[in-house]
Amino acid sequence: DGGITQSPKYLFRKEGxxxxxxxxxxxxxxxxxxxxxxxxxxxxxIYYSQIVNDFQKGDIAEGYSxxxxxxxxxxxxxxxxxxxxxxxxLCASSIRGGWGNQPQHFGDGTRLSIL
Amino acid sequence: GESVGxxxxxxxxxxxxxxxxxxxxxxxxxxxxxxxxxxSGKGPQxxxxxxxxxxxxxxxxxxxxxxxxxxxxxxxxxxxxxxxSAVYFCAEMTGAGSxxxxxxxxxxxxxxx
Numbered sequence: 001d002g003g004i005t006q007s008p009k010y011l012f013r014k015e016g017x018x019x020x021x022x023x024x025x026x027x028x029x030x031x032x033x034x035x036x037x038x039x040x041x042x043x044x045x046i047y048y049s050q051i052v053n054d055f056q057k058g059d060i061a062e063g064y065s066x067x068x069x070x071x072x073x074x075x076x077x078x079x080x081x082x083x084x085x086x087x088x089x090l091c092a093s094s095i096r097g098g099w100g101n102q103p104q105h106f107g108d109g110t111r112l113s114i115l
Numbered sequence: 116g117e118s119v120g121x122x123x124x125x126x127x128x129x130x131x132x133x134x135x136x137x138x139x140x141x142x143x144x145x146x147x148x149x150x151x152x153x154x155s156g157k158g159p160q161x162x163x164x165x166x167x168x169x170x171x172x173x174x175x176x177x178x179x180x181x182x183x184x185x186x187x188x189x190x191x192x193x194x195x196x197x198x199x200s201a202v203y204f205c206a207e208m209t210g211a212g213s214x215x216x217x218x219x220x221x222x223x224x225x226x227x228x
Binding site for chain 1: 146147149151156157158159160161164166204206208214215216218219220221
């Protein structure tokens, strides 16, 4: 089945540690996105990528980094510079980034907590 | 920046009744809107979308209404079922070349059996 796979489902980070969240899609979508969701809040955009080898900062990019070496993959690294990383992280993809207003489709998220 | 908001944070309905979830948006330039359903521990699931050149769109048991005059969006769910219990988000996008969805905080729908 086509879809978006995020792993791991749960992740724990120690102080000063970088952690990487995986996102893979087999929908042949060009655009991919990372969002952060805090309890009782809507989603906030961290980074997005409209095409391979290109990505742009969203509203809350500080303390995060991404790469887009393959169309199918868009990993997110939460660095030690992110002082409040505990949240639910959601990856999404869409057919084209911003062309024709296509809906974004989401994976089932990774919950990151601090040890 | 401007963002999407919701009138009601929680909504309880009897099974079989119709549900109406409301959303107010403040950016008059927004021209594309999406409703998502999010169950506990899962990612948002696309329900239905509508473009600003329409005022109504129907799906299976769901209808989205758009009132651009008062910048209001609503999601109607017919014959609400226990499986409809979830948090519902509206999201807006501005401009045909846009990439960014702006999400509201969500409304929790609880269905009473």
